[in-house]
Each structure stands twice: as C-alpha cells, then as structure tokens.
Amino acid sequence: MKPDESRLAELAAELRKFIITMNCCAGSGHPGGSLSAAEILTYLFHQELKNFFPAQRDDPARDRFVLSKGHACLGLYAVLAQKGFFGVEAFQTLRQVGGMLQGHPDRLKTPGVEFNSGSLGQGFSFALGCALGGKRQGQSFRVYALLGDGELNEGQVWEGLMFGAHWRLDNLVAIVDYNKYQSDDLCCKVTALEPLMDKFRAFGWQAREVDGHSFTELAQAFAAAGKTKGKPSIILAHTVKGKGISFMENNPKWHGSLAPQGEERLLAFRECGCSLTGDRA
Amino acid sequence: MTTMREAFGKALVELAGRRDDFVVLDADVAGGTGAHIFREAFPERFIQCGIAEQNMMSVAAGLSTTGVIPVVTCYAVFAAMRALDQARNSIAYPGFRVKIVASHLGLDVGPDGPTHQCLEDIAIYRSIPNFKVVSPADPLELAKALPVVLDDPGPVYLRTGRSPLPTFYPGQADFQLGRGAILREGGDVTVVAVGVMVHRALEAAEILAGEGISCRVVNMSTLKPLDRDLLEECARRTGCLVTAEDHNILGGLGGAVAEVLAQTYPCPLEFVGVRDTFAESGEPPDLAAKYGLTAAHIAAAALKTIKRKR
Numbered sequence: 001m002k003p004d005e006s007r008l009a010e011l012a013a014e015l016r017k018f019i020i021t022m023n024c025c026a027g028s029g030h031p032g033g034s035l036s037a038a039e040i041l042t043y044l045f046h047q048e049l050k051n052f053f054p055a056q057r058d059d060p061a062r063d064r065f066v067l068s069k070g071h072a073c074l075g076l077y078a079v080l081a082q083k084g085f086f087g088v089e090a091f092q093t094l095r096q097v098g099g100m101l102q103g104h105p106d107r108l109k110t111p112g113v114e115f116n117s118g119s120l121g122q123g124f125s126f127a128l129g130c131a132l133g134g135k136r137q138g139q140s141f142r143v144y145a146l147l148g149d150g151e152l153n154e155g156q157v158w159e160g161l162m163f164g165a166h167w168r169l170d171n172l173v174a175i176v177d178y179n180k181y182q183s184d185d186l187c188c189k190v191t192a193l194e195p196l197m198d199k200f201r202a203f204g205w206q207a208r209e210v211d212g213h214s215f216t217e218l219a220q221a222f223a224a225a226g227k228t229k230g231k232p233s234i235i236l237a238h239t240v241k242g243k244g245i246s247f248m249e250n251n252p253k254w255h256g257s258l259a260p261q262g263e264e265r266l267l268a269f270r271e272c273g274c275s276l277t278g279d280r281a
Numbered sequence: 282m283t284t285m286r287e288a289f290g291k292a293l294v295e296l297a298g299r300r301d302d303f304v305v306l307d308a309d310v311a312g313g314t315g316a317h318i319f320r321e322a323f324p325e326r327f328i329q330c331g332i333a334e335q336n337m338m339s340v341a342a343g344l345s346t347t348g349v350i351p352v353v354t355c356y357a358v359f360a361a362m363r364a365l366d367q368a369r370n371s372i373a374y375p376g377f378r379v380k381i382v383a384s385h386l387g388l389d390v391g392p393d394g395p396t397h398q399c400l401e402d403i404a405i406y407r408s409i410p411n412f413k414v415v416s417p418a419d420p421l422e423l424a425k426a427l428p429v430v431l432d433d434p435g436p437v438y439l440r441t442g443r444s445p446l447p448t449f450y451p452g453q454a455d456f457q458l459g460r461g462a463i464l465r466e467g468g469d470v471t472v473v474a475v476g477v478m479v480h481r482a483l484e485a486a487e488i489l490a491g492e493g494i495s496c497r498v499v500n501m502s503t504l505k506p507l508d509r510d511l512l513e514e515c516a517r518r519t520g521c522l523v524t525a526e527d528h529n530i531l532g533g534l535g536g537a538v539a540e541v542l543a544q545t546y547p548c549p550l551e552f553v554g555v556r557d558t559f560a561e562s563g564e565p566p567d568l569a570a571k572y573g574l575t576a577a578h579i580a581a582a583a584l585k586t587i588k589r590k591r
Contacts, residue, residue, distance in 0.1 A: 116370060119366050128336070163340065166331075
C-alpha cells in the first residue's frame with residue numbers, strides 16, 4: 001500500500017509536539033534523539049507494523065518493535081499514545097514517581113513497550129532473540145529494532161550483527177537513526193564509525209541507506225527489506241538530531257537529559273505547534 | 282562419582298524427553314558446562330551463540346517472549362560479570378522466565394586458574410532483584426532441582442559445578458525452592474554449607490563427632506530466597522553457626538546468613554570461604570587445602586564458634 005505521505009507528515013508533526021510536551025512536563029529526558037527518529041517511528045507504527053494494536057498487545061502474532069536506543073522513549077511514548085495504547089494525559093507523569101512512563105522504557109509499566117531498553121546494545125540482541133524465536137515457532141511476525149548511531153560503539157551490537165547473519169534472521173529489520181551525534185559530541189569525534197555500510201555488508205547484512213526524514217525512501221527501504229530472504233536487513237537512516245526545533249538541530253547539548261527553559265521553551269512550542277505556554281507545559 | 286556438569290547435561294536430556302518447552306543456549310563452552318550431552322540428544326533445541334555472552338543473555342530474553350524457556354549455559358565468571366548488565370537489565374528487570382545455569386564455581390575450577398575461578402557469583406546474583414539463586418550439592422539434587430527451576434515463572438540463576446562430587450543426597454527427597462535441608466542432626470553447632478562444601482561439611486561433622494561434638498549440617502541449596510525460618514531455628518537450637526562456601530567470604534552465603542541472624546537470633550558465626558583473595562592454578566583438593574576450604578577447616582571453625590558461645 002502506497003503511504004499517504006501528507007497524513008504521515010501530520011502524524012510526525014504531532015509526534016514532535018508530543019515529544020516537546022513530555023520533555024517540558026518532565027523537565028528532563030532526551031529530546032534530540034527522539035526528534036531525529038520522528039519520521040522513522042511514524043512510518044513504522046502507522047504504516048509498517050502488523051497486528052500491533054492495544055487490543056492485541058499480547059498477541060503472539062504481533063510484529064515487534066524494540067527501541068534499542070531506549071533514551072529516545074519520548075518518541076516511543078508519543079507514537080504509542082497516537083496508536084491508543086494510553087491517553088496523552090499520561091505525558092504529565094513522565095519521569096514522576098508512580099508514573100507509567102519511565103525515564104527509559106519499561107514493558108511492565110507501559111502498554112505497547114516490548115523491552116526495558118536503555119542499556120545500549122541490549123534491545124538489538126533482544127530483538128534478535130524475538131526473531132529467532134519467531135522462526136523456531138513457525139510464526140510469521142516481523143521484528144524491528146531502532147538503534148542509535150552512538151549505540152554502535154557497543155561491542156554487543158557487533159556480537160548481535162554476527163548472530164543475526166549466522167541465523168539468517170530475514171524476519172528482522174534493524175534501523176540506525178544516524179543523526180551523527182552522540183551524548184558527548186559528533187560520533188566521528190568520539191569513535192569513528194565509518195564506513196558503516198561496508199561494515200554492515202561485511203557482517204552479512206542486507207544494508208540500505210536512506211534519508212530518515214523521507215517517507216518515500218523509508219517506504220522503499222522497508223518494502224525491499226520485506227522481500228529480502230536469507231539474511232537480516234539494516235537501514236542506515238540519515239537524520240538530523242533535534243530535527244524540527246531550530247535551536248536543537250545538530251547541537252549535542254540537546255541529546256539530554258534536559259528540557260528547554262524560558263525563551264527557548266516558547267520558541268520550541270511555537271515551532272512544533274504546541275498550544276501550551278508558560279514554564280509548566 | 283559424577284561431575285556436576287555431566288549430571289546437568291544428563292538431567293537436561295532426561296527432562297527434554299518429557300517436556301518440549303525449553304531450549305539451551307551455549308557460548309562455545311558446551312563441553313565444559315555439560316550442555317554438549319543435550320546437544321547430542323536434542324540438536325534442534327540447542328542454540329549456539331558463539332563466544333558472545335552479552336548478546337546471548339539478551340537474545341535469551343527475546344526468545345523467552347516467544348513461548349519457550351531459554352536455559353542459558355555459561356561459566357560463572359562470564360554469567361556473573363561479563364554479561365551481568367545483560368542479566369540484570371534484559372532478564373531480571375523485565376522479569377523474564379530465563380534460566381541462567383553456570384558451571385565453573387570457585388576454586389573447584391582448579392588448574393584453569395583465577396580468571397576462571399568465580400568467587401563472586403553468589404554475592405552478585407543475590408543482590409539483583411527478581412533473581413532466585415539455587416546451588417545444588419550433588420548430582421541427585423541437581424536433577425531434582427532442574428524441573429523446579431524451569432517451572433518457576435521468573436529468572437533463576439542455577440549453579441552446577443565442575444568436579445566429580447559424591448552422591449549423598451537422599452534420593453527420595455523432593456527439591457523445594459527456598460528451603461534448606463538438615464542432612465545431619467546435631468545440637469552443639471550448625472554448619473550451613475552450599476555446593477561443593479556440603480559433602481565437606483558432612484566430613485567435618487564426622488571429625489567433630491570423634492571429639493564428642495554434635496554438629497548439625499544444613500545444605501542451603503537455595504541462596505535466594507534464603508530459608509530464614511530454618512536459620513533462626515538452627516541458631517536457637519545450637520547457639521552458634523559456621524557457614525561454608527567455595528566463594529569469597531564477602532557477600533556470599535556467609536554474608537546472607539549473617540544478615541538473617543542479625544535480625545532474628547544473633548549468635549556466634551564463623552565463615553569458611555576464600556578470604557578475599559584471588560587464588561592460583563592447582564588441583565581442587567590442593568587449592569582447598571591451601572585456601573582453607575577442607576573438612577578440617579570447617580571443623581576448626583566449628584570449634585572456634587562453639588568457644589564463643591556464652
């Protein structure tokens with residue numbers, strides 16, 4: 001089915017609004033890497049995932065989404081709210097005692113969350129385990145894991161890349177949110193990652209490179225991944241960290257954990273179309 | 282005598298013939314953990330993960346969501362340290378039904394030396410919320426414990442071992458998770474032991490009997506949740522205790538028992554274990570002699586704790 005790109009763009013815009021709302025409610029969190037993944041999350045949840053609805057949250061046949069870059073959970077919570085797993089009023093409780101939205105994802109507290117990610121590399125391996133289990137059980141669900149670029153520093157990711165190719169997990173698609181920045185600085189200054197496409201291919205994965213803010217390119221990449229047999233797929237999605245909020249774009253300061261204050265907060269609200277004002281969103 | 286790893290492999294095979302709800306994961310040490318016996322019998326239920334323990338732990342978590350119980354097999358040093366973050370965050374925190382089975386415990390590892398002699402796993406795993414910790418004392422108890430561990434709905438850390446152990450456990454006794462067992466009655470002192478130290482504690486009781494001392498021996502094969510009632514009863518009955526473990530004296534069985542007695546019935550307590558040091562290569566009996574883990578060491582500790590009774 002050809003995606004309705006204008007509809008997806010509206011959903012991605014709302015997702016950014018939700019991210020900023022939650023970020024300002026909590027006064028902390030990781031906005032930069034959530035904003036960069038807005039189109040990827042929108043496409044996955046509104047176009048790609050099958051059998052993934054609140055009424056089927058424990059359905060063995062549901063497609064699995066694992067946010068391996070768990071710190072970007074503002075984006076995940078936003079899209080789960082869009083899908084009806086909980087109401088937007090839950091945003092007010094983010095990172096608060098007794099709240100259902102933790103600082104990193106918690107599958108026991110938040111409906112729709114598959115895995116307690118946050119310790120980088122683990123969500124990817126968890127997704128590989130889901131994919132292997134699906135194949136062993138003869139189930140046809142597919143597994144999607146979203147990784148950060150900084151996360152690729154973790155040795156566990158490369159253990160997982162070997163494992164996924166060895167077990168020919170063609171029911172799994174990994175997506176790298178390649179926004180070029182990690183917590184401290186540019187990825188290339190922290191620990192050089194490139195040449196990533198060569199590395200993924202050398203590890204036996206079907207690798208594709210896309211503009212991670214283009215629904216057209218995301219659609220083509222996921223469609224191709226769905227047809228790939230005998231090996232797992234990975235999509236290197238070039239994105240802009242902090243995308244959509246001018247002062248957050250390409251500024252590692254907005255990795256987290258913090259929220260905009262004062263004039264910057266008002267500017268962020270204006271740019272994402274948030275109707276809330278004042279210091280407390 | 283059967284080795285604990287061989288007993289583990291055989292128990293897996295025996296169980297697998299009766300239930301198809303578990304798979305076994307290995308990190309290229311199947312010959313060392315005993316999992317190779319299972320692989321030969323049930324190759325389609327054996328998942329080789331390569332020398333990548335961190336990935337293996339998180340893969341197991343994922344597998345557990347697809348309708349199977351993953352049994353992760355590994356050496357204790359890697360299960361308890363190299364892949365600890367994964368055991369905690371991928372398995373314990375979400376509460377997945379994953380069983381981690383570790384061989385190669387303490388100085389019983391022997392000639393491979395300190396890199397492989399895990400002295401810390403009890404202290405580590407009992408401090409992680411949601412994990413239960415089980416350490417059978419002989420091949421029979423291991424075979425009894427395995428199905429109970431699999432039936433438990435949460436994560437369990439199960440310790441096996443490496444060396445041959447005498448079979449002494451009463452064959453008719455059922456394994457009860459969370460319950461210690463009195464293997465020998467006595468009124469002057471209680472030795473609470475775990476794993477390879479249990480048969481040495483029974484030897485120590487014989488030595489003490491020769492000196493006219495009546496020693497109770499408890500096999501504390503569940504380290505978490507600890508049998509608090511039994512420990513308190515031992516303290517009231519014998520008035521002093523000794524703990525015995527092939528593990529660092531810090532944070533293991535001794536620490537756990539001290540925590541309970543401090544809150545229930547404080548009394549003299551001596552600790553037999555590795556005295557906060559790395560050891561060296563050597564045959565297990567020679568290491569036990571040098572580092573204070575023999576029956577004679579347990580008997581000496583018993584005499585010491587008895588003298589401290591008011």
